[in-house]
Amino acid sequence: MLEIADDAKIDDNVVFNHGASATIRIGSATRIYRGGEFTGEISIGADVFINRDCYVRPHTTIGDRVNMGPFVRLITDTHDVGTHERRAGAVRHDPIAIGDGSWIGASATVLAGVSIGSGAVVAAGAVVTEDVPDDVVVAGVPARIVKRLGR
Secondary structure, eight states, rough: OEEOOOOOOOOTOOEEEOOTTEEEETTTTTTOOOEEEEEESSSESSSSOOOOOOOOOOSSSOOOOOOOOTEEEEEEEEEEEEEETTEEEEEEEEEEEOOOOEETTOOEEEEOEEEEEOOOOOOOEEEEEEOOOOTTEEETTTTTEEEEEEO
């Protein structure tokens, strides 16, 4: 099911693949630009800005007033470590949560099981592999705290 607030602005070519049992919720005053793809159970808060070509996988929660740059990837897909014959074992989707007021820079990737704190900034091109606290800037591959921000 697709639940979009009446005042949300979604480009016509954004793709939503929610399947029969999943719901994608999009809050009030949210804007999603062209080329994005959203798959599975996803919740997007109010007054969110998602720039072009973002890729968001199942079990993702995006808070209110979040800004996401172009080409951001929120990848909940991962695998258990398998046997010697096939190391990529069983597939699972570990949830991602993006806190209120956060900013995810262009081409950043957030990996499965990560929470981004409220008011945090993820620098362009960063690969986030661990939880990010509130009110910090993270950058790099893998992303590390480079600055603490005031409230």
